[in-house]
Amino acid sequence: SDYEGKNYKIGNSAFSGCSSFTSITIPESVTSIGERAFSGCSSLTSITIPESVTSIGENAFSYCSSLTSITIPKGVTEIGNSAFNCCSSLTSITIPESVTSIGENAFSSCSSLTSITIPEGVTEIGNSAFFGCSSLTSITIPEGVTSIGYNAFSYCSSLMSITIPEGVTEIGYYAFGECYKLYEVYNKSNLTITAGSFGNGEVAFYAKNVYTDESGKSKLKTVGDYIFYVDEDNIELLVYLGDETAITLPSDYEGKNYKIGDYAFYGYSSLTSITLPENVTEIAS
Secondary structure (H helix, E strand, O other): EEEEOEEEEOOOOOOOOOOOOEEOOOOOOOEEEOOOOOOOOOOOOOOOOOOOOOOOOOOOOOOOOOOOOOOOOOOEEOOOOOOOOOOOOOEEEEOOOOOOEOOOOOOOOOOOOEEEEOOOOEEEOOOOOOOOOOOOOOOEEOOOEEEEEEOOOOOOOOOOEEEOOOOEEOOOOOOOOOOOOEEEEEEEEOOOOOOOOHHHHHHOOOOOOOEOOOOOOOOOOEOOOOOEEEEOOOOEEEEOOOOOOOOOOOOOOOOOOOOOOOOOOOOOOOOEEEOOOOOOEEEEE
């Protein structure tokens, strides 16, 4: 719980590669978690970090591939580079308001992470911070962010909409590359963002709509486990949200025919069969 009544920090690589650990409780006397402290603890499913901790070092929990959730304490101001890199089972994480900086690769390849809220105090999202978060369907970028690093959200292949805040002046190269389901962009910034363009990190390369004011009404419609894009008679099935291995597609959309949109089932490696109804008119790229 302490060292001779004194606080202490967990040093660099202290438990790195301890693959048999399944859970860890860190006592209140710990103030800092060093670089690679728990890196490669591949069986670790849970860890309790006390509010006494104010610093989490680079790669502190990288490759903790069994870790499912974590709460970062309120005193932490910076999430170090690659701190949670390749935590592939991480489905949720709580980031406190005290955090002002998210380092490079901080959550890269967290492929089970479905949503995350970035605190208002953050001004910069590091390079490749959320690279390869392929299950991420929504993310809130706060108004204080001025810079989005290169590759920051690239290969976030489930991301369907994004809001670029007013204060953003720079979006790095390929920041949204291969986000092929990013169909709607709400641009509040002064950047020139147009649907189908390569500029500004390709944020709108796959976009069907770019809105510049709050009157823009979303054309993404959820029907059960499916999301459709509906623009008058142009109706596309965009994505399947369920986990069934054998599926029968909806017979129609409100009585109308529809097409299967680009990449709709891309990456669903467990899918064994699919039944197409008569009202499907086209299967896209």
